[in-house]
Amino acid sequence: MALVDDHRLVLDGLEARLGAPRTGLQVVAAVSSWGALVSHPEFPVDVVILDLNLEDNIPVSTKLRVLTAAGSKTVVISRHADSGSIYGAIQAGAAAFVGKTESADALIATVHAAADGRAEPSDAVRKALDDFESSVEPNLGKQEQRALVLYASGRSIKEVASDMSTTEETIKSYIKRGRRKYRAIGVDLGTKVLLRRHAIREGWITPE
DSSP states (O other), rough: OOOOOOOOHHHHHHHHHHTSGGTTOOOEESSSSHHHHHHHHTHHHHOOEEEETTTOOOOOHHHHHHHHHHHHHEEEESSOOOOHHHHHHHHTTOOOEETTTTHHHHHHHHHHHHTTOOOOEEEEEEEHHHHHHHHHOOOOHHHHHHHHHHTTTOOOOOHHHHHTTTTTHHHHHHHHHHHHHHHHOOOOSSSSSHHHHHHHHTTTTTOO
């Protein structure tokens, strides 16, 4: 099993807890970046626990395709357990999704299930998937949509304001309203990373 998380304290904690003899798991790699995983001498492994929010601008769908092709099952973990993040990870090929608010025992059980090919979504994940599939559109205004797309593409607030020929305060208002509308249907776009991931998933922008 391999662990990938770019927060060292989280990584060390996971390695210590999941690598304990009683778990029946063996951690052969605990790395803080995607590149370190795929270049590790033990790669590929049976199961990879992958943080959804690595700050590397590589879409999680790309990572999951690589892991699936290598024969690894992936358990995605994240502090963002909104329906959009969960749906995107499962649709992209993750065997399971575990929120970081869940217990270590829940993660251990999920890893064993994934390794055996019997991973099933938890009640929380099942509800999130149902909520996402039945959710209505956020009904963004045209200006809100354009501001979100431009901001997700990597432009600064100042640059978006210039592109849209308006003020920075107006752009902030568009983005805030757009995020609020998405939050109302269960989709968290509260950070630029989440917004960019959603934009790629929806086809607003393409991965670089």
